[in-house]
Amino acid sequence: MSKVGSYLKKHTEALVKDVGIEPACELTGKSKATLGRYYSDHEEHSDRFIPIDAVAALEEAASYPHVTGALAELKGIELTFNGSRRNTDSEGGVNSDVIALSQRFAMLMAEYQQSIEDGIITVNEAKRLLRETTQLQQVLIDMKLHLEEEAN
Known part of the structure; x- marks a missing residue:
């Protein structure tokens, strides 16, 4: 597996564990086994990565955007994390x-x-x-x- 692939899988695992495996399953509609494959470093799963819509759903619930941060780091981009979240969506x-x-x-x-x-x-x-x-x-x-x- 490439270094980039391994790096992304480690951050995917961090994201899933940040949210929790059970809530991650509910948020993504994926099983525990499927989520596990997305961050598994076994050769048979080396080409499997988490879909971007699943990343978005999990990062909304996570304390930190693990995968987005990893992608930014790989491209040399610096992100600023704004931990403040609004109490309600802007409906105006x-x-x-x-x-x-x-x-x-x-x-x-x-x-x-x-x-x-x-x-x-x-x-x-x-x-x-x-x-x-x-x-x-x-x-x-x-x-x-x-x-x-x-x-x-």
């Missing part, structure tokens, strides 16, 4: 997203104004700006998902 749709977008943009501009006041953006100020930019990006992603949902 695009209208709520537009309001959230304008609020987040205003917060980014306020942070920028405060940071640039002395003509120098310090490391801490840059980190705060980066955090605000990431929050703004999340609102845009939510908006994109709502638009795609309405288009279908």
Whole structure:
């Protein structure tokens, strides 16, 4: 088995164990044996990998996106994990997203104004700006998902 395959199987196992085998079976609709094959390092299962829809379902329930993180690492991409989860899904749709977008943009501009006041953006100020930019990006992603949902 390739190093990449082995690496992905280890992270698949971590994901399944994070969620728990019984809940993982319920979330994916797969049996314990099938899930086991997805992370087995035996030669007869070397070409079997977990489907992406199963990864998405499990990572929604997991404490960390194990497989997504592994894929990102393999491509040299750095992910920022935002552990905050909303209590409810955003049901307001695009209208709520537009309001959230304008609020987040205003917060980014306020942070920028405060940071640039002395003509120098310090490391801490840059980190705060980066955090605000990431929050703004999340609102845009939510908006994109709502638009795609309405288009279908």
